[in-house]
Amino acid sequence: MRDKPIKLPDFANVILESISDGVFTVDHQWCITSFNRAAERITGIPRREAIGKQCCEVFRANMCETDCALRRTMQQGISFVDTATYIVNSEQKRIPVIVCTSILRDEKGQIIGGVETFRDMSLIEELRRELDGRYRIGDIVSRSAEMEKILQLLPRIAESDSTVLIQGETGTGKELIARAIHDASPRNEKPFIAINCGALPDTLLEAELFGYKAGAFTDAKRDKPGLFAAAEGGTIFLDEIGNVSPAFQVRLLRVLQERTYTPLGATAAVHTDVRILAAANKDLHKLVQEGKFREDLYYRINVIKVDLPPLRERKIDIPILVDHFIHKFNQLKNRSVSRITPEALDILLAFDYPGNIRELENIIEHSFILCNKEEIDSECLPENLQPAKRRSPANRIAARRQTAEAQTILDALRNNNYNRLAASRELGIDKSTLFRKIKSLGIVLPEIDGRCKPSGPK
Amino acid sequence: MRQTLAIPVFRDRVSPLFDASQVVLILQIEGDHEVSRQEVQLQSQLPLMRARELAGYGVEVLICGAISRPYSLALESLGIRILPFIAGEVQSVIFSYLQKQIFSTPFFMPGCKHRRRRHRGRGSVGIYHQSL
Numbered sequence: 001m002r003d004k005p006i007k008l009p010d011f012a013n014v015i016l017e018s019i020s021d022g023v024f025t026v027d028h029q030w031c032i033t034s035f036n037r038a039a040e041r042i043t044g045i046p047r048r049e050a051i052g053k054q055c056c057e058v059f060r061a062n063m064c065e066t067d068c069a070l071r072r073t074m075q076q077g078i079s080f081v082d083t084a085t086y087i088v089n090s091e092q093k094r095i096p097v098i099v100c101t102s103i104l105r106d107e108k109g110q111i112i113g114g115v116e117t118f119r120d121m122s123l124i125e126e127l128r129r130e131l132d133g134r135y136r137i138g139d140i141v142s143r144s145a146e147m148e149k150i151l152q153l154l155p156r157i158a159e160s161d162s163t164v165l166i167q168g169e170t171g172t173g174k175e176l177i178a179r180a181i182h183d184a185s186p187r188n189e190k191p192f193i194a195i196n197c198g199a200l201p202d203t204l205l206e207a208e209l210f211g212y213k214a215g216a217f218t219d220a221k222r223d224k225p226g227l228f229a230a231a232e233g234g235t236i237f238l239d240e241i242g243n244v245s246p247a248f249q250v251r252l253l254r255v256l257q258e259r260t261y262t263p264l265g266a267t268a269a270v271h272t273d274v275r276i277l278a279a280a281n282k283d284l285h286k287l288v289q290e291g292k293f294r295e296d297l298y299y300r301i302n303v304i305k306v307d308l309p310p311l312r313e314r315k316i317d318i319p320i321l322v323d324h325f326i327h328k329f330n331q332l333k334n335r336s337v338s339r340i341t342p343e344a345l346d347i348l349l350a351f352d353y354p355g356n357i358r359e360l361e362n363i364i365e366h367s368f369i370l371c372n373k374e375e376i377d378s379e380c381l382p383e384n385l386q387p388a389k390r391r392s393p394a395n396r397i398a399a400r401r402q403t404a405e406a407q408t409i410l411d412a413l414r415n416n417n418y419n420r421l422a423a424s425r426e427l428g429i430d431k432s433t434l435f436r437k438i439k440s441l442g443i444v445l446p447e448i449d450g451r452c453k454p455s456g457p458k
Numbered sequence: 459m460r461q462t463l464a465i466p467v468f469r470d471r472v473s474p475l476f477d478a479s480q481v482v483l484i485l486q487i488e489g490d491h492e493v494s495r496q497e498v499q500l501q502s503q504l505p506l507m508r509a510r511e512l513a514g515y516g517v518e519v520l521i522c523g524a525i526s527r528p529y530s531l532a533l534e535s536l537g538i539r540i541l542p543f544i545a546g547e548v549q550s551v552i553f554s555y556l557q558k559q560i561f562s563t564p565f566f567m568p569g570c571k572h573r574r575r576r577h578r579g580r581g582s583v584g585i586y587h588q589s590l
Contacts, residue, residue, distance in 0.1 A: 045569030056474040057545045058568050060524040065468050065478050088475055088524040090543065090570045191535045193506055222516060230506065230535045 022097075022120070025104055026055045026070065027113045042097070042120045044089045055116070061085045061097070070114045073101040084121075084331050096121040140176050141324045144314035145410065145443065150177070150306055157304055158184035163256065165301045166279040168308030171356030174279040175237060177306060182235040187275055190234030193227050198240030202248050207264055209236075210251075216265025228261055228272050235275045241301065242280040242287055249294045256300040276301075311353040311360065316406050316443075318349055321357060325364040326376070333368055340367075340376040347378055347385050349403055406441045409434065461487045463555070464517040465548055467497070472544050472551055474567075476525040483548060484515050490556045505532035512538060521551060521560070523567060543570035 016023050022039035024032050035050040035058075043050075045058055056064035063069065063085045073080055079102040086094045099118040106112045142148065157164060158181045166174045175194055182192040197205060211226030227236060244252065255261050256276065260269040278301045287293035311317070322340050330337055340348075344367075353359050363382055371380035409427065416422035424434040437443075463486075465472060466479035473479035482500055486493040498515065502508040509532035512520065520533060521541045530540055541560065544551060545567045554560045 043569065049568035053568050054471070054474075054545075056468075057471075057523065060475045060567070062475060062478040064474050065480065086526075088477065088526045090524075090567075092525060092527045092530060092542075094526045189531070191506060191531055225513070225536060230510070230532075232535065234535070 020119075022118045023115065024050070024055065024058070025113055025115045030055050032058055033113060039118075042095065042118065043087065044091075059087055059116075059118075060089075061087045061099070069099055069101045070116050073103060074111075074114050077103060079103070082336070083334060087118075096125050140173060140180055141320050142314065142317050143320060143410070144309070144316050146309050147314060147317070150308070153306075154180055155184050157181055157306070159186070160304065161185070161187075161275055162303040163275070163301055164277045164304045164306060165284065166277065166306045166308065167284065168279075168281065169310045169356055170281045171353075171358030172308040172310060173357055174281075174308060175239065177308065178235070178237040178277040178279065181277060182237075182275075185235065185275070187234050191231050192235045192237065193231040194237040194239060195227055196239045197248075198243030202245050205244075205248060206251065210261045211263040213263055213265035216263075220265065223263075226261075226263060228255070228274055229270070231274045233273055235277060238276065238278045240281065241278040242282040242284055242293060246292075246294065249297050253294065253297045253300060256297070311356045315349060316403065316410070318360065319345060319403070321360055322348065322364060325361050329365060329368045335368060336374060337368065337371065337376060338374050341378065344376050344378045344381055347381055351385060402441060405437065406443055409437060409441070409443060459488070460493070461518055462516045463487055463519045463521065463552075464512055464515070465521045465551065466500075466523070467548055470549075471547055472521065472523050474523045474545070476520075476522040476542075477529050479522070482512070484517065485552065487556065492552065492556070505529045506535075509533045509536050509538065512536075521555065543567040 016034075016036040019036070020038050022042045023034075023036045024039050025034045027033050031052055032050050032055050035045075035047045037047075039045075039050070040047055043058065050058045055070065056068070063083070069080045069083045072078075079100065081100045082098045083100070084096070084098050086096050088094055097118045098121055099116055101114060101116050103111055104113045104115045140147075140151065142151065154177075164178075164181060166177050168174050178194065179192055182188060195205075195208060200208060207224075207226070209226050209228055211224050211229055212220050214220055214222045238252075241252075251261070255272065258269075259273070260271050262269045284293055284298055284302070288295050288298045311321075322345065326337050326340065329335065348360070348363070355362070363385070364376070366382045367376045367380040371377065409423070412423040412426045413420070416426060420434060421431055424431045427434065429437075462484065465483045465485070466476055467473055467481050467483050468479065473481075480500055481497055483495060483497050485495045500508060500511060502511050505528040508529065512533070513536045517538055519539045519541065521544050523543065523545055525540065525542050530542065533540055544560065544565050546565045551560065551565060554562065554565060
């Protein structure tokens with residue numbers, strides 16, 4: 001039997017109606033008993049439709065089914081604050097929110113239900129993205145000059161609809177670049193599909209990419225569309241293309257040349273409208289010279305090439321990448337780690353990262369498991385960083401000094417539109433000292449030098 | 459004509475959000491009666507993987523609660539027709555679907571009555587004009 005509606009005092013109603021956070025209350029059957037004006041605005045659901053309905057069918061958050069904060073509050077009797085989640089409105093849009101939950105008691109102290117307040121974080125997320133805009137496209141964060149050049153080119157690459165070859169060591173973010181190209185392209189309303197070509201044998205790769213017809217082989221009981229069909233109108237990302245066999249290279253060449261493919265067991269070719277992005281962690285040109293990769297396929301893929309630098313060549317990015325991953329794991333693991341200690345950051349700056357950004361991400365994830373405080377200190381870092389941990393204080397100071405120097409020089413160059421002379425004046429050092437520092441710190445500069453005016457269209 | 463229908467389930471009701479649902483009821487339907495049903499645990503989280511998992515069961519129509527754009531795009535790309543923003547007890551929803559009454563108001567999620575003209579899925583002429 002449903003509980004009686006929760007009657008709030010008039011002054012409480014006035015307060016609830018005037019605040020910008022959404023608030024709703026539920027009874028013991030999880031039916032909504034009150035729903036304030038801000039809740040109507042954020043969810044797009046009128047109060048009259050929400051009252052009496054199951055809260056999960058009104059709120060529709062991704063935690064409702066698996067990890068409902070309000071259910072935990074009702075079961076454990078404790079409040080939860082700032083749980084991050086998203087809700088889906090009737091326009092199918094995800095709205096990021098943070099929620100707080102509490103028990104609701106009557107004047108006698110009896111539990112009469114629960115209350116959930118939620119704050120729309122869309123604007124804050126947008127502002128945060130704008131503030132970070134100088135360094136961020138999609139999930140890519142960087143302040144190194146070399147990455148900045150790539151990120152500046154990205155919108156034009158996205159618009160072009162050409163095939164792109166992305167090269168870089170493992171873990172440098174090739175798939176992120178591919179996804180960013182797709183997201184900025186006119187195809188962004190259609191699917192983006194990534195597949196690791198190196199992980200599958202030829203026959204399986206063919207079935208995955210092109211699909212098969214019923215009866216094509218023993219277990220093929222019904223038609224199965226392949227990834228090219230699934231990505232129709234969108235983008236397909238072929239990772240580790242350098243590991244594909246010569247026989248399969250011929251099939252891929254046909255797709256690139258003729259824009260058609262034949263599903264396994266089919267008699268007719270299928271036309272495809274899919275943009276192809278390919279990636280390799282080996283130098284494809286070298287593989288061509290060694291006769292391991294078809295030259296004609298290489299030139300078909302290599303219309304536009306993006307070379308991603310390894311993390312050891314853009315250590316200036318480590319502090320903002322660490323911040324990015326701390327934010328990410330706070331969201332994923334429902335934690336509130338606020339920062340990394342300077343000592344721990346020193347250790348991270350001294351490491352060479354053969355696994356690149358993925359390795360740094362794993363290190364931060366590892367630290368989240370080990371640290372139970374609000375900051376990551378050196379004790380939380382993995383064992384393999386221990387030798388670096390035992391470096392002398394003098395070396396640690398040198399590493400920090402180098403990072404600070406590189407940052408100051410880059411800021412001065414940017415302030416002066418990369419005019420080296422003006423930057424050296426701002427820094428109060430000689431121009432030749434600035435050049436020496438740029439070289440020794442491994443700072444990569446864009447082609448512009450701030451002396452000439454940009455040329456307009458001819 | 460046979461049809462394979464899927465409904466994500468949460469405590470005997472249609473799961474409120476497909477993105478996060480874990481269990482799906484898969485039904486074989488012929489004409490206006492149910493031929494068989496099985497409950498499966500979804501293994502994938504990512505939109506396209508989840509869509510492919512359903513396509514692997516031969517699913518042609520998905521009746522679900524709320525669904526975000528990435529998931530509906532992935533399902534549509536595989537030709538799965540979506541009847542979204544449906545709430546209610548699973549058994550009643552199935553019965554109503556078989557009786558071609560699924561779009562009667564009691565089954566709409568709050569705030570979603572106005573979504574009735576949305577086109578969903580390859581070859582569909584709108585979610586309110588499907589043939590069983």
